[in-house]
Amino acid sequence: MAIANENIFESFFRNSVEGILIFDKTGKIADINPAAKELFGIGINADNPKNVKDLIGIKYHEELWDICNRLLDHTEKKGTGNTLVIHNEGNREKNLILGLHLNNHIKLQENRYIAAFVTDETGRWKEKHELRQSHERFRKIFKYNPVAQLIIRESDSHIIDANNKFLNLFGYELDEVIGKDTATIGLDHCKECKVKISEAPDEHHIDNACEYDAQIKSGKVINLLQSYVLIKLHDVTHEIWSLADITEQKAAEGELKRSNEELEKKVTERTKDLANLLEREKRMNELKSRFVATASHEFRTPLTTILASAGLVETYARRMDTEKCLKHIDRIKASVELLTEILEDFLSLDKIEQGNVKPNITSFNLEDFAGNVMREAESTLKKGQSIEYSLTGDMIIKQDHNILKNTMLNLLSNAIKYSGEGANISWDISAQRDKTIITVADNGIGIPFDDQPYIFSRFFRARNAETIQGTGLGLNIVKKYIELLHGKISFVSTENAGTSFILELPVIN
Ligand code: ADP
DSSP states (O other): OHHHHHHHHHHHHHHOSSEEEEEETTOBEEEEOHHHHHHHTSOTTSOOOSBHHHHSOGGGHHHHHHHHHHHHTTOSOTTOOEEEEEEOTTOTTTTOEEEEEEOSOEEETTEEEEEEEEEEOHHHHHHHHHHHHHHHHHHHHHHTOSSEEEEEETTTTEEEEEOHHHHHHHTOOHHHHTTOBGGGGTOOOOHHHHHHHHHSOSSEEEEEEEEEEEEOTTSOEEEEEEEEEEEEETTEEEEEEEEEEOHHHHHHHHHHHHHHHHHHHHHHHHHHHHHHHHHHHHHHHHHHHHHHHHHHHHTHHHHHHHHHHHHHHHHHHHTTOHHHHHHHHHHHHHHHHHHHHHHHHHHHHHHHHTTOOOOOEEEEEHHHHHHHHHHHHHTTOOTTOEEEEEEEEOSEEEEEHHHHHHHHHHHHHHHHHTSOTTOEEEEEEEEOSSEEEEEEEEOSSOOOGGGGGGTTSTTOOOGGGTTSOOOSOHHHHHHHHHHHTTOEEEEEEETTTEEEEEEEEEOOO
């Protein structure tokens, strides 16, 4: 039975595809099977090597004897093995990586031996090595990715990993964020992204990104752009967040927007200026053509009078009729004055339109002012007409003397012109604490109700004034003058009963 067993063992030992090596505590090889010889690269038919040290490189000796001593001294638990992985330098051609699986010692004829099973670990080792390398490669790619990234467990939003760029950007250490809920470090996703993530299939790039303000550890707020990829790690869904700091970009965008707005504003202003210029140009052209039309009509009467009177002056001068000569000279003078007035109206309007009239505020005495205006106005009164004026309040006022004088002469000359002979005109100036109110009232022809809305329009003349000399410019000029003084002008009128013009001027301090 024992012989049979021995034979079986011998056959197993020789034919085993696994290498078997038996050596004693000095490393002396008791036996080595062909498979082991082959693995160590010494050839099946070669003599058995003497010592295990001859089989493995010197660098493994210490480790080998460490293990062997423990096994020989029983310090290792029974049944446990130890494996030594060696790069077999003896088998250079194949360059194998061998595993020496050392078992508890065996006793043969009172001697202790170590039995080592030798296996070719090259494939497995390479696989393991490649796996480790690939793991390291991807770990490094994540760690040193120039884009800040986080790996988040989807179920509880806990941070599983964070790369260097993220830690640098937010100022955290890795252990300060690992295991934390993203919300605790001020990170989240927008509602829209949340929905897209919840609806997305596994392993999916989310076609959406959030832009929001996040606070980093130092308290500084930065603008973030956050995008997502869903992945499965060990069957658990994770989100990879890529975060970009777009603070500078946002600031630049803001700057660009601001300068665009400014540019747009400037373009609008320039366009407006151009439109105004164009409008002014149009108005000036219209004014010029209206001037030609009005002038040819309005100039005809005084020019005819001048021509007729000049002829008569000649006739009467020959007859030495001084009285009649003087009468016609007066007519010539009045006609020339009328022509001058019409021309002055056109020139005033042109000056105002061009912005060339600027208020020149001075203090003056109201009584002197009223006296001057009265003298000029009275020279144009019709037969039996009179102007009654009253002044109340402070007699020293601050205003533009010339504008006020022209305005008054305009209103008074209208009152005279549109009232019949013997009519009474009243002129009141009340210098109150906060404003000056001036009224010019007459009992003349009045303004027809339907014409009243257009009375301040340039060249407008009411239906009932067509036979009376005029250009329709006076009230337009007056309104512009009053606007220059920041005042208001209004009127009340009833046809055939009379008209009152009321001015309200603010007090200037
Ligand atoms: P003009 O007197 O040269 O026609 P204005 O601009 O001074 O031009 O007046 C415009 C129009 O307003 C006049 O043509 C006239 O119809 C009306 N108007 C102005 N003042 C009076 C007034 N005191 N009474 C009646 N109508 C007036």
